[in-house]
Amino acid sequence: MSNMLLEAKELHTYYGASHILHGIDFNIREGEGIALMGRNGMGKSTLIKSMLGIVRPKHGRVLVRGDDYTRSRTYQTAQQGIAYVPEGRGIFKSLSVRENLLMSARAGIDGRREWTFDRVMDTFPRLGERINNGGWQLSGGEQQMLTIGRALMTNPDLLILDEATEGLAPLIAMEIWRIVKEIRKTGIATVIVDKNHGAVTSICDRAMILVKGQVVFAGTSDEIRAQPELIQKHLGV
Amino acid sequence: MDFASFLIQTLNSLQYGLLLFLVASGLTLVFGIMGIINLAHGSFYMIGAYIAFVLTSATGSLMLAIALGIPLALAIGAFLEWALFSHLYKRDHLEQVLLTFGLILIFEQLRSILIGDDVHGVAIPAFLDMSIQLTEVMSYPVYRLAISAVCIVLAIALYYVIQRTRLGMMIRAGNDDRTMVEALGININMMYRVVFALGVALAALAGMLAAPISSVYPNMGSSVLIISFVVVVIGGIGSVWGALVAALIVGFADTFGKVLLPEISGMIVYLVMAVVLLWRPEGILKKA
Ligand SMILES: Nc1ncnc2c1ncn2[C@@H]1O[C@H](COP(=O)(O)OP(=O)(O)OP(=O)(O)O)[C@@H](O)[C@H]1O
Ligand SMILES: [Mg+2]
Numbered sequence: 001m002s003n004m005l006l007e008a009k010e011l012h013t014y015y016g017a018s019h020i021l022h023g024i025d026f027n028i029r030e031g032e033g034i035a036l037m038g039r040n041g042m043g044k045s046t047l048i049k050s051m052l053g054i055v056r057p058k059h060g061r062v063l064v065r066g067d068d069y070t071r072s073r074t075y076q077t078a079q080q081g082i083a084y085v086p087e088g089r090g091i092f093k094s095l096s097v098r099e100n101l102l103m104s105a106r107a108g109i110d111g112r113r114e115w116t117f118d119r120v121m122d123t124f125p126r127l128g129e130r131i132n133n134g135g136w137q138l139s140g141g142e143q144q145m146l147t148i149g150r151a152l153m154t155n156p157d158l159l160i161l162d163e164a165t166e167g168l169a170p171l172i173a174m175e176i177w178r179i180v181k182e183i184r185k186t187g188i189a190t191v192i193v194d195k196n197h198g199a200v201t202s203i204c205d206r207a208m209i210l211v212k213g214q215v216v217f218a219g220t221s222d223e224i225r226a227q228p229e230l231i232q233k234h235l236g237v
Numbered sequence: 238m239d240f241a242s243f244l245i246q247t248l249n250s251l252q253y254g255l256l257l258f259l260v261a262s263g264l265t266l267v268f269g270i271m272g273i274i275n276l277a278h279g280s281f282y283m284i285g286a287y288i289a290f291v292l293t294s295a296t297g298s299l300m301l302a303i304a305l306g307i308p309l310a311l312a313i314g315a316f317l318e319w320a321l322f323s324h325l326y327k328r329d330h331l332e333q334v335l336l337t338f339g340l341i342l343i344f345e346q347l348r349s350i351l352i353g354d355d356v357h358g359v360a361i362p363a364f365l366d367m368s369i370q371l372t373e374v375m376s377y378p379v380y381r382l383a384i385s386a387v388c389i390v391l392a393i394a395l396y397y398v399i400q401r402t403r404l405g406m407m408i409r410a411g412n413d414d415r416t417m418v419e420a421l422g423i424n425i426n427m428m429y430r431v432v433f434a435l436g437v438a439l440a441a442l443a444g445m446l447a448a449p450i451s452s453v454y455p456n457m458g459s460s461v462l463i464i465s466f467v468v469v470v471i472g473g474i475g476s477v478w479g480a481l482v483a484a485l486i487v488g489f490a491d492t493f494g495k496v497l498l499p500e501i502s503g504m505i506v507y508l509v510m511a512v513v514l515l516w517r518p519e520g521i522l523k524k525a
Contacts, residue, residue: 054416078422090417092410103406104421154422 002030004066005158005189006051006082011060013043013050013213020046021057022213030157033190033204035221037197037235043213044193045087045162052084052160053077081109083151087163087193089143091150093136097127100135100146101153108155114186120149123179141172148179158189165194177203197235201225209234238496241371246492252381254488255388259443260461261468261480262395263436269475270411271429273325274333277340279462281437285310285444287348290357290453299362303445307438314437318430326429345456354455359448384446391439392481399477408432412475464491467506471513473520482521486513 006028013021020043028034036044050057053074062070064080078084092100101120107113121128124145130138138146144164151159161180165173177199184190184203194200201207201221209217209224211234217224224230238246264278288309292302321340325333360366361380368376399405407428411418419425444457451457468487472479487506494505501508513521 052420054420073424073426074416074419075422075424078420084420086417086420090414092413092417094409094413095406099406099409103403103410104423106422150421 002032004028005030005032005064007061007063008047008051009061009063011047011050011057011062013046013055013057015046015055020213021050023060024210024213024215026051026208026215028158028189028191031187031189032206033184033192035197035200035204035207036191036193036210037200037207038210039235042210044210046213047210048084048160048162048191048193051077052082078154079109081155081157082160083154083156083158084160085144085147085151085162085164087166089140089147091135091138091143091146093134095135096132097135097138097146098131100150101127104150105153106155109157112155115152115155117153120152123152123182124149141168141175144168144172144176145179148176148183152183156188158191159183160191162193163195164192165196165199197231241375242496244371245375245377246496247489248377248381248385250489250492251485252385252388252488253492254485255385255392256443256447257461257464257468257487258392258481258484259388259446260440261465261472261484262477263433263439264465265469265472265475265477265480266408266432267436268469270408270415270432271322271326273322274330274337275322276334276337276462277344278337278436278440278465279458279460280341280344281310281314281440281458282444282447282461283348283456283458284313284344285441286359286448286451286453286457287352287444288441289445289448290359291352293359293448299359299445299449303442306445307442310438310441311434313441314434315430317437318433322433323426323429341458344458348455356452356454358452361449378450380449384450387446391442395477404428404431464506467510469520471510471520473517473522476520476522479520479522483513 004027008024008026011021011024012019024047026047036047038044046055049055051062053069053072057070061068064077064082069077069080095103101117105117126142127145127149130142135143135146148161148164164180165176168176180190180192181203190204192200192204201224204221207217207219207221207224208215216234217230260278260282264275267273267275285306288306289299289302292305293299296302321336325336365380365383367379369379370376399408407418407423411425411428415425464487468480468483471486472483486509490505490509495502498505
């Protein structure tokens with residue numbers, strides 16, 4: 001089996017007095033794809049932010065490649081080859097498309113520079129047409145492509161996509177899924193949060209369902225697809 | 238007003254406005270990016286002027302004093318950011334105001350203990366100590382032109398750094414979303430330290446350049462601080478270009494106000510601010 005990339009052990013996270021994560025265990029190995037599922041407000045984004053140190057878990061540990069990163073600064077965790085595409089996109093609006101990409105560029109953890117500016121342009125031709133536009137002039141789909149492109153410019157080993165297709169027109173969402181599949185093929189591990197269960201489970205090897213800050217299912221994508229009642233119970237609307 | 242006096246007042250306005258810009262650019266960056274209201278920013282201007290005085294007395298040359306003073310100011314800035322300001326980022330404005338107001342008192346006290354409370358002059362470097370004759374009775378000092386020239390070069394350099402370098406991109410990105418900057422693996426604390434030190438050095442340099450024309454005296458930072466805040470508010474918090482435009486507006490309003498409307502000259506700058514804020518509540522240019 002390939003090496004462990006990112007692990008969370010017994011994570012408990014609070015926002016003020018509200019207890020959001022109730023002892024979550026999570027792990028992802030190199031090259032793996034994991035679908036992180038659950039209804040609104042179940043703690044998916046909080047789990048991601050806790051592992052990145054954007055919010056601080058009260059108990060539990062975060063390990064990157066076996067080393068403790070529980071108390072590390074967000075940038076230190078990110079420098080371990082972890083790229084994050086947040087929900088709500090988070091492009092830098094006062095920067096041009098080109099600048100959004102250039103500001104994050106760096107070599108991967110082993111010095112690899114597979115994702116260059118030109119390669120991101122090839123992957124997202126639509127961005128090429130917008131290269132000198134300001135971030136604020138992009139459509140929702142273009143913003144999403146830009147955040148994914150920007151994440152790739154860090155040459156990551158792990159790409160975390162939180163609701164990458166939310167609010168996008170179906171055709172644009174399909175384009176994003178096609179690109180995510182392509183990225184998966186290059187061997188980058190991915191954690192994907194998305195409402196489209198069919199799409200995520202077909203892209204990812206494993207799936208995990210959160211209900212009120214607890215893991216109620218963890219298994220392979222095939223297992224979850226074989227149990228539609230599970231999806232109905234925990235994810236259905 | 239005849240043409241020669243108009244020219245002189247215009248040059249004075251430019252020189253004053255550009256000098257204000259040096260002080261205000263650091264203030265607006267620190268305010269806009271790090272969210273810190275730094276009341277002690279005017280003290281850096283005062284410290285710069287005293288550095289110019291002490292080092293010019295010791296070395297005999299203002300140019301040498303500035304060459305030594307800039308790295309000194311950068312070091313002071315980096316140290317203060319590390320020791321004090323880095324603890325303020327997540328605090329509310331009241332705590333920031335308390336600490337930075339306290340710093341003003343500490344800096345003034347230190348100044349009083351180390352150098353005393355007398356007013357001092359600083360000599361203009363000999364090669365700049367001359368005037369250009371405009372008419373038979375009116376002339377313009379070359380040193381003031383030199384100040385303007387240095388400020389223009391610095392404004393262009395600042396433009397280049399902010400618009401063209403990766404540091405500048407990170408600074409502007411930090412203005413939009415600092416969590417996201419950090420999530421991309423950028424050490425935002427280090428970036429803050431660089432920006433803060435740069436802001437201190439610019440304010441101190443303004444003090445060094447001004448020392449020969451304004452002389453060096455206790456509390457000289459406080460009026461500069463207030464006017465700099467006016468500039469930051471007019472220009473739009475966090476906007477360096479807004480600060481440049483606003484500093485020039487303030488420079489012209491203040492200089493010409495004193496000549497044309499001497500009765501209300503003390504109020505003019507604030508009237509301008511009120512008018513601009515009625516017109517654009519967010520300031521002239523909102524972001525960097
Ligand atoms: N900054 C915050 N302060 C207080 N409560 C928060 C904060 N962010 C999220 N919460 C709460 O924590 C819970 C988990 O939120 P989280 O964003 O992790 O859910 P999610 O599974 O990502 O949901 P969604 O699908 O809506 O993105 C929710 O009840 C939410 O209201
Ligand atoms: Mg979420």
